[in-house]
Amino acid sequence: MAGVAYYPGCSLRHSAIEFDRSTRIVLESLGIDYEVVKDWTCCGASPAHMTNHLLAQALATRNLRQAAKIGEELLAPCPACYQREKNAEVEVHADADFRAEVNEIMDEPYTGEVRVWSLPEFLKEKVGLATLAKLPTTDLSQLKVVPYYGCLLARPTELTGECDTEQPMIMDQLLAAAGADVVWWNYKTECCGASVGVPNKIIQQRLSEKILSQAEEAGADAIVAACPLCHQNLDMRQHQLNDAMGTSHHMPVLYLTQVIGLGLGFTVKEMMLDKHLIDPTPVVERAIAKAAEVRAEAERKAQEAAEKARKKAERKKQEAKAKNVEERE
Numbered sequence: 001m002a003g004v005a006y007y008p009g010c011s012l013r014h015s016a017i018e019f020d021r022s023t024r025i026v027l028e029s030l031g032i033d034y035e036v037v038k039d040w041t042c043c044g045a046s047p048a049h050m051t052n053h054l055l056a057q058a059l060a061t062r063n064l065r066q067a068a069k070i071g072e073e074l075l076a077p078c079p080a081c082y083q084r085e086k087n088a089e090v091e092v093h094a095d096a097d098f099r100a101e102v103n104e105i106m107d108e109p110y111t112g113e114v115r116v117w118s119l120p121e122f123l124k125e126k127v128g129l130a131t132l133a134k135l136p137t138t139d140l141s142q143l144k145v146v147p148y149y150g151c152l153l154a155r156p157t158e159l160t161g162e163c164d165t166e167q168p169m170i171m172d173q174l175l176a177a178a179g180a181d182v183v184w185w186n187y188k189t190e191c192c193g194a195s196v197g198v199p200n201k202i203i204q205q206r207l208s209e210k211i212l213s214q215a216e217e218a219g220a221d222a223i224v225a226a227c228p229l230c231h232q233n234l235d236m237r238q239h240q241l242n243d244a245m246g247t248s249h250h251m252p253v254l255y256l257t258q259v260i261g262l263g264l265g266f267t268v269k270e271m272m273l274d275k276h277l278i279d280p281t282p283v284v285e286r287a288i289a290k291a292a293e294v295r296a297e298a299e300r301k302a303q304e305a306a307e308k309a310r311k312k313a314e315r316k317k318q319e320a321k322a323k324n325v326e327e328r329e
Contacts, residue, residue, distance in 0.1 A: 003071030004122075005114070006034040007063055009081035010042055016078070016228035018272035022257040023077050023119065025271075029264055030127050030135075034075065037066045045080035046195060049087075058102045060088035061110050068112030077119040077257075079152035079227045086116040086159050118153055118160065119226055120170040120256065133177040136263035139295060140179040143287035145259065146220040147171035147182065148211065149189050150230040165189065171256060175224060178263035185218040187211050194229035205241045208233050212241075212249045221283045222252040224259055231255065236277050252280030 012020035040063050049056035067074040076082040092099045103109040154168040162168050175182045193204030215223050225231045235253040258271040273281045
């Protein structure tokens with residue numbers, strides 16, 4: 001697999017560096033040949049498209065043009081970046097007049113046809129669930145997780161192609177393929193309040209608190225996200241939320257590629273779990289240790305059952321032999 005342009009965007013180069021690092025490690029371990037878009041610029045998320053549509057689309061289209069120098073596919077792990085790049089892809093490819101308007105204000109024209117992928121969609125379609133399920137070397141079966149899609153990975157359908165915007169399943173399937181115990185819950189696409197975190201913090205805290213509470217009620221050890229903004233709200237601001245609302249949440253929030261990477265055998269350090277404010281390391285290490293215990297117990301019982309079956313077969317053999325001797329006498 002070759003020719004995939006990788007667009008990190010602003011968050012993955014700074015506040016979500018662990019998302020960037022774990023994503024690259026996973027891509028490389030899966031044999032995916034990618035190249036970072038050269039001279040990429042901010043995609044305009046999240047204020048640009050609220051200010052000037054043409055300039056906002058030109059920002060995103062410029063990155064498509066840069067990606068076209070690598071190939072015909074662009075992977076944007078951040079859902080906000082994915083939304084802006086996908087939006088530009090759809091409009092610029094469909095409307096020749098608008099493409100001309102955009103090209104007029106760019107330093108170089110965009111003449112390509114680049115397909116933009118979200119991270120979950122890319123992993124499912126390009127790697128495949130069956131292939132991914134064969135690769136884990138670390139048992140994560142005792143790690144109970146709830147997948148959190150947030151607002152942007154599944155909506156709107158005309159951009160994402162997701163037919164069920166309330167109960168999308170791609171992350172569920174990827175996490176299950178990585179070996180984790182995926183717990184069902186009903187808050188996987190509820191808003192965490194990222195867009196109002198600065199102007200109206202109390203609304204953000206109320207929205208995020210519901211998500212944390214529901215994850216705990218579902219029995220999850222951790223929430224798994226694929227969005228830097230969602231991760232920031234649920235992890236970095238969790239202590240602030242507790243102070244403001246009198247709660248005591250202590251819910252780790254992992255990135256999708258961190259869980260996949262752990263399943264593929266990479267260490268806690270390699271996945272940069274220590275970067276999170278709510279440290280997921282104890283939960284992860286406990287789950288892995290418990291899985292080893294469960295596996296050892298299952299093997300012990302299997303050996304006992306095999307030994308009993310052997311002895312039973314031997315006893316029947318001896319009884320049959322004795323019966324044959326009696327009949328001959």
